[in-house]
Amino acid sequence: MNKEQIDFVGDNHISTSIDTPMRVDAFDKTDEIKIKNIEHYFSKIMEELGLDLSDDSLSGTPYRVAKMYIKELFYGLNPKHKPKISTFENKYGYHKMLVERNITIDSSCEHHFLPIVGHTHIGYVPKKKVVGLSKINRLVDYYAHRPQVQERLCLQILRDLQDTLETKDVIVIINAKHLCVSSRGIKDKSSFTTTIEFGGCFGDTAFRNEFLKLVNSENIV
Numbered sequence: 358m359n360k361e362q363i364d365f366v367g368d369n370h371i372s373t374s375i376d377t378p379m380r381v382d383a384f385d386k387t388d389e390i391k392i393k394n395i396e397h398y399f400s401k402i403m404e405e406l407g408l409d410l411s412d413d414s415l416s417g418t419p420y421r422v423a424k425m426y427i428k429e430l431f432y433g434l435n436p437k438h439k440p441k442i443s444t445f446e447n448k449y450g451y452h453k454m455l456v457e458r459n460i461t462i463d464s465s466c467e468h469h470f471l472p473i474v475g476h477t478h479i480g481y482v483p484k485k486k487v488v489g490l491s492k493i494n495r496l497v498d499y500y501a502h503r504p505q506v507q508e509r510l511c512l513q514i515l516r517d518l519q520d521t522l523e524t525k526d527v528i529v530i531i532n533a534k535h536l537c538v539s540s541r542g543i544k545d546k547s548s549f550t551t552t553i554e555f556g557g558c559f560g561d562t563a564f565r566n567e568f569l570k571l572v573n574s575e576n577i578v
């Protein structure tokens with residue numbers, strides 16, 4: 358891609374696939390080796406910016422950034438960090454909508470490596486399987502902690518929950534602020550991006566509206 362195409366993809370946040378594009382050798386190296394390598398390359402970026410790395414305040418930054426990338430921001434790239442989602446039989450026969458609201462989204466934009474912060478609301482109608490509520494939060498956390506595009510994040514969560522719960526009746530809505538929109542580019546401080554993906558019964562407007570009504574209702578706890 359030339360520089361113009363690179364800017365176009367970034368500013369329009371175009372994603373190419375549902376799966377995060379990964380190299381086949383993505384996990385050949387240990388985390389420790391990756392941290393060492395990123396530390397080296399990030400120190401070069403800082404030097405290129407003209408920063409004096411012998412300063413006590415800056416000298417540890419390349420290591421801190423490297424550790425942050427591997428251990429704190431992007432651990433969701435590695436499938437071994439995928440939370441184990443155990444399901445239970447829906448013994449009490451709950452077949453109405455279950456909604457989990459205001460799950461925190463802490464992610465990063467894959468086009469600029471800047472934060473995406475917001476919330477997601479998830480609903481599903483159980484068939485034979487149910488999951489522990491905190492497992493939904495853990496799944497969201499896992500997919501958010503990789504370089505992302507909001508639309509893909511929405512789809513990855515939806516697809517996983519549909520597989521885990523063995524039903525298409527799942528809906529995911531994400532409301533998020535992109536720092537690459539607020540701090541650079543158009544520099545819009547107040548705009549949010551909303552994405553919504555659903556399957557099964559949520560294709561029905563009445564179901565979708567019931568979900569949205571619950572999401573928008575006042576907190577009563």
Ligand SMILES: [Zn+2]
Nearest residue numbers: 466468469537
């Ligand atoms: Zn971006």
